[in-house]
Amino acid sequence: MAVATEEPQSFPAAAGVVSPSAIVEAAVRAAIAWAAIAEAPSVAVIQKDGKEFDAFVSYANTSSLGEDDESNSYIITEEKFALELLPNVLEKQHGYKLCLFERDILPGGVYTEDVISCIKRSRRVIIVLSPNYIARNDSRIFELQTGVSSMLDNYKTKVILIKFHSLPDRVDLPENVKKAITVLPEITWKGKKSFPPSSNFWKMLRYHMPVKKNNIVTSQSFN
Incomplete structure (x- = not known):
């Protein structure tokens, strides 16, 4: 309003x-x-503002974890974090609308065109950074570059970096990732410590999300 x-x-x-x-x-x-x-x-x-989504989520759909890590219930893969945990907290508890490529985009389209369209319709671009995200130096980096380009072209779009796992030494990072880490807001996921919705991680993430007049969604809305 x-x-x-x-x-x-x-x-x-x-x-x-x-x-x-x-x-x-x-x-x-x-x-x-x-x-x-x-x-x-x-x-x-x-x-x-004509936007359809509050945030487009970009992540690696392959795990950066080893078998020992995956046995720990407090450590989740990038894919589960993006497809399950983020929607459970941001959508169900706070009323945001996320754009998840695998969930919200019909198959059969041209990948690059779909990504550009999704990001243009989103107020934020959430990048879930991990070693696998950087290792896939094609599609995922394209999403990062598109998000940054959209931010430069349209002040209403902002990029948020989530440092999901420790990254390689900065010297070994792609140049565009180095620049992104230098200038963009970065929030660190700390595993078990970050899980509770009341943790500093979620407070910081919501701080960088768009302002919503009614930010709290009551549990009755989902019954």
């Missing part, structure tokens, strides 16, 4: 000599009005 704002008021018309106090008062009213206008898009954009 768009926030009602009032037009900034001009200085009093000079019918003679304008007192300094009248100028200060008019300036304060104008500043307040302009501040209201500046804040209005952050509330209205979630409904009126």
Whole structure:
């Protein structure tokens, strides 16, 4: 819902000599009005920006874990994190709408065109960084590059990096990944410590997500 704002008021018309106090008062009213206008898009954009999704999720659909890691119930693969845990918390508990390629895109299309279309329709691009994400130096890096390009072309789109597993030494990273890590917000997944929805991980992730007027979705909505 768009926030009602009032037009900034001009200085009093000079019918003679304008007192300094009248100028200060008019300036304060104008500043307040302009501040209201500046804040209005952050509330209205979630409904009126023409975007279909709150975030497109990019991840490696192959596991970076070893067999010993996968036996630990608190350690999950990138795929389960993206397809199960993220939707369970962000969609079911906080009312966000994610774009998951395997879930939301019909098969048979041209991959590059589908990715560009999905990212253009999303307010955020969540990149789940892991060794396998970087190792697949084709499709996944294309999604990262497309997200960054969209961010540069359209200020409404922002990229969020989730450091899901430890990465190789920065010297060995692709150049575009180095630049992304340097300038983009990065949130670290810490396994068991990050699982609870009340953890700092989810608080930080929600901080970088679009502003929603009603951010909490009651459990009754999913019964």
